[in-house]
Amino acid sequence: MNLAKLLTQDLKYYLSKRDRRELRYILNEMEPVDIALAWKEFSEHDRHILFSLIKPQRQASLLGRLEKEFQEEITSYLSSSELAEIINLMAPDERADLLEGQKPGRLKDIFAAMGPEAARDAKNLMLYAPDTAGGVMTTEYAGVNEDMTARETLLNLQGSIPKERQRNINAVYSVDNSGRVSGACSIMNLITADPEEKISDISRDVKNIKILAGTDIEEVAALFTRYDMLSAPVIDKNERLVGIITIDDVIDVIRDEAEEDIAFMAGVNPEDFHRQKLSGKLKTRVPWLLLAWIGGIVAGGIIDAYEQTLEQAVALAAFIPVIMHMGGTIGVQSSTVVVRWLAFKKIAPTGILRIFLREFSTGFILSLIYAALLAAVSHIRYGSFSEMSRLWLVTGGGIGAVMLLAAFTGVILPLGFKKFSIDPAVATGPIITTAIDVLGLGVYFILATRILL
Amino acid sequence: MKLRRRTPVKSIKRLLKSNSQEIESALDRLQAVDLAEIWHHFNTEERVGLFESISRDFQSEVFEKLDLEYQKELLDNLNTSQISQTLNSMAPDDRADLFAKLPEYKAESLLSVMKRTEARDVRDLLEYEEHTAGGKMTTDFVTLSPEMTAREALAKIQDSVDKEHQRNIYAVYSVDSSGHLLAGILLQKLIASDPDVKIKDITRTVDRIKINEKEDQERVANIFAHYDLLSAPVVDDDDKLVGVITIDDIVDVIHEELNEDIAIKAGTEVLDFEPKSILKSVKTRWLWLMTSFAGGLAAAVIIGIFEGTLAEVAALAVFIPIIMDMGGNVGVQSSTVVVRRLALNRAEHNWHEIASGELLSGLLMSAGFGILLWIAANYRYTSSIAWASGLGIALALAISTVLGVFLPIFFHKHNIDPAISTGPLITTAIDVIGLGVYFLLAIWIVL
Numbered sequence: 001m002n003l004a005k006l007l008t009q010d011l012k013y014y015l016s017k018r019d020r021r022e023l024r025y026i027l028n029e030m031e032p033v034d035i036a037l038a039w040k041e042f043s044e045h046d047r048h049i050l051f052s053l054i055k056p057q058r059q060a061s062l063l064g065r066l067e068k069e070f071q072e073e074i075t076s077y078l079s080s081s082e083l084a085e086i087i088n089l090m091a092p093d094e095r096a097d098l099l100e101g102q103k104p105g106r107l108k109d110i111f112a113a114m115g116p117e118a119a120r121d122a123k124n125l126m127l128y129a130p131d132t133a134g135g136v137m138t139t140e141y142a143g144v145n146e147d148m149t150a151r152e153t154l155l156n157l158q159g160s161i162p163k164e165r166q167r168n169i170n171a172v173y174s175v176d177n178s179g180r181v182s183g184a185c186s187i188m189n190l191i192t193a194d195p196e197e198k199i200s201d202i203s204r205d206v207k208n209i210k211i212l213a214g215t216d217i218e219e220v221a222a223l224f225t226r227y228d229m230l231s232a233p234v235i236d237k238n239e240r241l242v243g244i245i246t247i248d249d250v251i252d253v254i255r256d257e258a259e260e261d262i263a264f265m266a267g268v269n270p271e272d273f274h275r276q277k278l279s280g281k282l283k284t285r286v287p288w289l290l291l292a293w294i295g296g297i298v299a300g301g302i303i304d305a306y307e308q309t310l311e312q313a314v315a316l317a318a319f320i321p322v323i324m325h326m327g328g329t330i331g332v333q334s335s336t337v338v339v340r341w342l343a344f345k346k347i348a349p350t351g352i353l354r355i356f357l358r359e360f361s362t363g364f365i366l367s368l369i370y371a372a373l374l375a376a377v378s379h380i381r382y383g384s385f386s387e388m389s390r391l392w393l394v395t396g397g398g399i400g401a402v403m404l405l406a407a408f409t410g411v412i413l414p415l416g417f418k419k420f421s422i423d424p425a426v427a428t429g430p431i432i433t434t435a436i437d438v439l440g441l442g443v444y445f446i447l448a449t450r451i452l453l
Numbered sequence: 454m455k456l457r458r459r460t461p462v463k464s465i466k467r468l469l470k471s472n473s474q475e476i477e478s479a480l481d482r483l484q485a486v487d488l489a490e491i492w493h494h495f496n497t498e499e500r501v502g503l504f505e506s507i508s509r510d511f512q513s514e515v516f517e518k519l520d521l522e523y524q525k526e527l528l529d530n531l532n533t534s535q536i537s538q539t540l541n542s543m544a545p546d547d548r549a550d551l552f553a554k555l556p557e558y559k560a561e562s563l564l565s566v567m568k569r570t571e572a573r574d575v576r577d578l579l580e581y582e583e584h585t586a587g588g589k590m591t592t593d594f595v596t597l598s599p600e601m602t603a604r605e606a607l608a609k610i611q612d613s614v615d616k617e618h619q620r621n622i623y624a625v626y627s628v629d630s631s632g633h634l635l636a637g638i639l640l641q642k643l644i645a646s647d648p649d650v651k652i653k654d655i656t657r658t659v660d661r662i663k664i665n666e667k668e669d670q671e672r673v674a675n676i677f678a679h680y681d682l683l684s685a686p687v688v689d690d691d692d693k694l695v696g697v698i699t700i701d702d703i704v705d706v707i708h709e710e711l712n713e714d715i716a717i718k719a720g721t722e723v724l725d726f727e728p729k730s731i732l733k734s735v736k737t738r739w740l741w742l743m744t745s746f747a748g749g750l751a752a753a754v755i756i757g758i759f760e761g762t763l764a765e766v767a768a769l770a771v772f773i774p775i776i777m778d779m780g781g782n783v784g785v786q787s788s789t790v791v792v793r794r795l796a797l798n799r800a801e802h803n804w805h806e807i808a809s810g811e812l813l814s815g816l817l818m819s820a821g822f823g824i825l826l827w828i829a830a831n832y833r834y835t836s837s838i839a840w841a842s843g844l845g846i847a848l849a850l851a852i853s854t855v856l857g858v859f860l861p862i863f864f865h866k867h868n869i870d871p872a873i874s875t876g877p878l879i880t881t882a883i884d885v886i887g888l889g890v891y892f893l894l895a896i897w898i899v900l
Contacts, residue, residue, distance in 0.1 A: 031661060031680060158645040169641050170623055170683065187640050188622050191607060192614045208484065225708050227484055230621075230701060247700055248681045251707060255678065258711035259793065265718050266789035266875065267782060273793035281814040285786055286821075292782045293822060296775025297829065303771045304833075310767050317763055317770040318756040321884055322749025324777055329720050329745040329877050333738055336719035340712075362734040369739060370746060377750065381757075428719070430782050437774055 004034035008041060015046050024053045032058055036065040044073065060086050064094030071098060080106065084113030087122075092139045093249070096125040125243075133220050134213035136253070137234045137243035144199060146174040146182050151195035157187075171231050173206070173241060174199045181206060181233045181241040210235050213242055220245060221253040222343065261339060264425035265332070288430045295434030299324075299441050306445040309453060315382050316448050319374070319395050320441065326370060326399055327406040327440040328433035334359045334410025335428045342414065342424050356411055363407025371400030387452070394448045401447070402440035409436060462494045469502055476506045485511070489518035501530045513542040521554055528563065537566040545591040546702055549578035586673050587666040589706065590687045590696030597627040599635055599653035603646040610640075623684040623699060627656050632693040634663060634686055663688050666695055670706045671796055677703045714792070717872040720745075741877055748881025752777075752888050759892040762900065768834055769895050772826075772842040773888065779822060779846060780853040780887040781880035787811045787857030788875045795865050804865075808858050815854025823847025841895040848894070849887030856883060 007030050014022040027035065027050065035054075042050060051074060054062060063071060063086060075083055075098070087095050087110065099107060099122055111119040121139060128134025144153050153172060172190060174183045183203025185193075193202045209232045211220060223229065224247060231246040256270070263270040267288030272281055303310065303320070310316055341355055375396025382388040413432060414424035468476040480488065480503070488507075495503060504527055507515055516524060516539050528536060540548060540563060552560050552575050564572045574592050581587025595613045597606045610625060626637040636656035646655050662685045664673055677685065677700065687696040709723075716723045720741035721734075756763065756773070763769055794807045827843025834842075857879060861871035 033679060033681070154644060157641070186621055187644065188614075191640075191644060192611050225704065226486055228486075228701060228704075247704060248683070251678055251704060254704075254708060255711065258708075258715065262711070262715055262718065262789060262793065265715070266785045268786045268790055272790045273797060278810065278814055278817075281810070282817065285814070286818065288786075289779060289782055289818060289822065292778045293775065293825065296772075296778045299774035299778070300771040303774070304768070307767050307771075310770055311764075314760050314764045314767070315757075317773065318753040318760070319749075320770070320773050321752030321756070321777060321888065322746065324774060325745040325749040325752075325877075325881065325884065326742060328781075328880070329742055330738075332719050333721050333741070336715060337721070340715065358731055358734065361731045362738065365731070365735050366739055366742060370742065373746065433781070434778060437778060441774065 004030065004037065007034070008038040011038070011050070012041070015042070015049065020053060023050065027054050028058070032061040033065050035062050036067075039066055039070055047073070048077070056086060057089055060089035061091075063098065064090050068101070072101065075102065080109035081113040084110050088114055088118050092121065092125055092243075093136055095122055096128075096135070097130065099126060100130070128213060131217045132213065133211045133215040133217065133234050133245060134243070136217055136220075136249045137213070137245045138249070139243045140169070141241075141244040142169050142172045143175050143181075143241055144172060146176055146198070146200040146203070148174075148199050149195065150190055150193040150197050150199065150202060153199055154190060154195075157190075170246070171244070172199070172203075173233050173244065174203050175241050179240040181210065181235060181239070184231070184233065206233055209233070210239075211245065212237070217253050218257060218343070221250050221257060224250045225254060257343065260423070261343075261425045261428070264423065265336065265428045267430045292430050292434050295438055299437050302438070302441045302445060306449060309445060309449045313388065313391070313448070313452055315378075315388060315391065316394070316445075316452075319378065319398070320444070322374065323395075323399050323402050323440055323444050324437045327402040327436040330363060330366060330403050331406035331410040331432045331436045332428060334363060334407045335414050335432050338411050338414045339424050339428055342418060352415075359407060359411045363404055363410075367400045367403035367407070370403060371396040374399045390451050394444070394451050397451075398440075398444040398447050401443050402436070405439055405443065406432075406436045409439070462491050465491075465503070466495070466499065469499055469506070477508055480507050481511060485514040485518045488515050489520075492519055492523055497526060497530070500526065504531070505535070509538065510542075513539050517543055517547045521551070524551060525555075528559075533566050536563065537568075540566075541568050541571045545574050545578060545593065546589050549575055549581075549588060550583060552579060553583060581666065584670045585666065586664045586668040586670065586687050586698060587696065589670055589673065589702045590666075590698045592696045594694075594697045595622070595625055596632075596694060597625055597652050597656075599627050599629070599651070599656070601652050602648065603643060603650050603652065603655065604648035606643060606652055607648075621699065621701070624697075626659065626686045626694055626697070627652055628694050634659065634688050634692055634694040637686060639683075659686055662686075663692075664698065665690070671710050673698060674703050674706045674710065675797060678707070710796070713870075714796075714872045714875075717870070718789070718875045720877045744877045744881055748877075748884060751881075751885045755885060755888050755892065759896070762892060762896055766838070766895070766899055768838055769841070769892075769899070771834075772830075772845065772891065775826065775842075776846055776849050776887050776891050777884045780849045780883040783815060783818065783850045784853035784857040784879045784883045785875060787815050787854050788861050788871075788879050791858055791861045792871045792875055795861060795871055804862050808862065811858045812854060815857070816851055819847045819850035819854060822850060835899075837899045838895075841891070841898045844898070845887075845891035845894050848890050849883070852886055852890065853879075853883040856886075 007026055010026055011023060014026070039047065047070070051059065063074060066074070078086070087098065090098065099110065102110065111122070114122065125134070125139060142157055144156060148156070157169070157172070169187070171184050171186050173181055176182050183200060184206045185199065185203040189202050209227065209229055211223070211232050211234050213234050213236055224232070229247070231244055233241050234243045234245055236242050259270045259273055263273070267285060269280060269284035337359065338355060375392040378395040379392035382391050410432060413427040417424045417427050465476070465479065468479060492500060500523065504512065504515070516527065519527070531539070552563070555563070564575060567575070570593070577592045578588060595610050597609065601609070606625065610622065622640055624637050624639045625643065627635045629635055636653070637659040638656045642655065662676065662680055662682055664676065664685050664687050666687050666689050676682065683700045685698050686694055687698055689695050712723045720738065722737045791807055791811060795804070823843045823846050826846050827839050830839035830842045860874040860879060864871040864874055
């Protein structure tokens with residue numbers, strides 16, 4: 001049984017007993033992230049009580065992890081000075097996100113209560129768009145002059161960072177006299193080095209891993225995964241160190257990106273992976289299904305138009321499923337590979353022409369294999385009937401053409417979407433299978449009418 | 454960050470041929486992944502030469518990134534001291550993965566040239582399944598005792614470090630005299646503590662984040678993501694500390710698992726996302742296509758059975774595509790959501806909660822689209838055909854919802870990767886069943 005869930009039940013029990021001492025004790029035992037998860041289980045009144053019982057430092061980390069509606073609830077009843085106090089204890093990136101949502105008038109009061117220095121830092125961070133390196137970086141890092149010794153740096157580290165925030169400091173960045181970042185070393189390097197050694201001598205070069213503050217966060221995530229990075233310095237246009245990004249900021253981005261792709265492939269909302277809400281489910285799924293429905297009706301219309309052909313050779317209907325299937329599957333294969341390639345395009349060394357050629361040749365070989373297979377199967381089954389002696393040409397030719405067409409569409413569709421700034425992952429889902437079904441059945445029946453009749 | 458769009462294969466070949474001294478510095482400017490990615494452009498002789506030209510401390514990094522076949526090739530061609538040096542400094546979990554894939558006699562002979570501590574580490578890790586916490590952890594860690602001071606602890610960490618081959622440590626853990634896990638502390642907190650304070654007074658409980666050695670790697674990744682961890686202790690069933698997992702091992706897991714889900718869903722494999730040869734792509738994809746092909750033929754058999762019905766009422770064929778299309782989509786929607794929720798969920802027993810939400814929305818949509826098709830079909834065809842198609846699609850969608858919900862749960866319970874049920878498998882299964890139901894209804898209603 002999940003410990004966090006048990007503690008939540010305990011909280012409810014002691015809330016009903018109004019036992020503040022027990023409540024305070026349990027809240028102190030729980031991780032803020034678990035409290036945030038359980039938050040929606042309580043009434044507004046109880047949430048108010050619970051929040052007031054939590055220590056300020058933990059209030060700050062809880063506030064940073066709550067969903068937006070709950071953040072708003074709390075910020076609305078706290079006074080500006082109470083809020084400023086908690087905000088000052090929050091992690092810088094979470095702080096900026098929270099301030100972002102405040103009304104201008106309120107924001108002014110909060111800034112005034114935060115103190116000039118903290119307010120300036122917060123304002124600076126708010127300048128960066130949330131989906132850029134600047135938006136997710138933290139400004140709490142250890143930056144030291146490169147001429148300092150290991151001993152001095154250690155002493156400096158011990159004094160300069162508030163205790164609660166120390167968990168974020170696992171690397172030290174050295175800067176030269178003009179504020180440009182020159183190297184990085186881990187805490188481990190620092191404590192195992194000769195105490196008199198200069199920081200610049202134990203740091204490794206970060207020339208290759210500097211990230212501009214305006215870099216898109218997806219690109220940052222791709223860089224981190226590809227180069228196995230754990231943290232990277234973020235710099236401004238003048239190469240000055242403005243913050244650092246650590247792997248835990250990036251993990252969420254990697255996850256979100258991939259989940260979004262998976263969701264599009266299935267025609268669902270990524271929110272469904274975390275929450276159960278019927279209206280939300282229907283809102284995203286019905287439109288996708290409607291698309292498939294319309295596609296199905298159009299495909300049906302094609303069959304209807306060729307009803308005469310079908311009446312003369314009912315066996316043709318038997319091969320509709322296999323042709324639709326194979327087209328759909330190969331289309332999804334190609335489009336998925338292209339979408340994944342697009343996600344890593346900026347850092348992967350392969351050119352677009354090679355991707356296109358590779359996908360198309362792969363599709364070509366696969367369509368040859370399956371054209372031969374289906375031609376053989378249909379000939380064995382129906383070839384003995386004289387009017388069906390050329391059915392193998394229709395089925396083999398049909399499936400080959402459809403698969404080739406599908407491979408082509410699978411490459412072109414995501415690229416086209418990208419061109420028009422639509423998320424290319426959309427092209428891996430119901431759209432592609434539906435498009436291919438309609439195209440495929442058209443090709444199949446045209447061939448059938450030409451060859452059999 | 455500046456990015457090299459293309460790694461200069463040609464100039465590396467030229468430098469290699471001319472036996473130039475410049476090659477080492479040219480290679481050191483590359484990142485390990487970049488170099489590993491162009492490895493297949495060289496022949497065996499060149500590859501061995503290339504590896505020998507890489508500076509020593511960079512060698513193991515490149516080696517970790519190479520495909521298994523190239524790793525094996527190097528192990529066959531390098532001299533003993535180079536092999537020993539490379540293997541000694543590899544990341545423990547990557548190394549264990551490599552050894553797990555080697556034939557036993559080969560593994561034994563390699564272990565004999567390695568440092569004893571490292572060889573023991575390999576043997577320890579080989580005891581565990583590759584995709585469990587045990588398979589991902591390192592067994593090379595420092596333990597503290599609760600009674601020592603912060604100063605003594607720091608000295609112990611400093612002593613334990615192997616200069617030429619440093620592992621990154623984020624946190625250290627304290628154990629009692631028989632090795633049972635007690636508590637832990639982040640390295641940065643340790644160095645910021647008063648040197649004379651006792652370890653037991655500054656460490657914090659790790660009960661919430663300790664991981665059993667047999668835990669599945671995906672669960673471990675979830676725990677890391679949930680608590681924003683950098684490091685976690687791994688314990689055996691007796692609560693003895695047996696290893697430490699760090700965030701860098703976990704990033705790979707998260708990336709791997711998600712990529713795998715996407716690949717399976719698309720009916721291909723992860724290696725297809727990294728362009729190699731066309732033949733390899735064909736090889737991975739054609740088997741998945743075979744599922745679709747077999748499913749399509751099974752559907753053909755079903756239609757074949759009802760050929761008589763179809764010959765009498767050819768209009769029935771008109772609704773084959775819509776039943777297939779929508780059935781497949783509904784099934785994929787449900788199964789994808791169930792699979793992700795199973796993957797993200799730490800508590801094991803609430804599958805019925807997941808299932809009930811999905812079933813409800815799926816069944817609602819089945820009814821809705823059934824009515825919609827019935828209305829549409831009424832415009833063009835007889836009312837009996839409209840009933841057959843409307844009821845047919847509603848039933849097909851309902852069946853596919855049920856399959857989409859329970860297939861992943863069934864796979865999950867039997868330790869098969871549930872992601873399999875989100876791809877071609879489910880659409881294929883649903884088509885066959887959906888069409889069968891449709892034609893049975895048609896016979897019953899229309900004829």
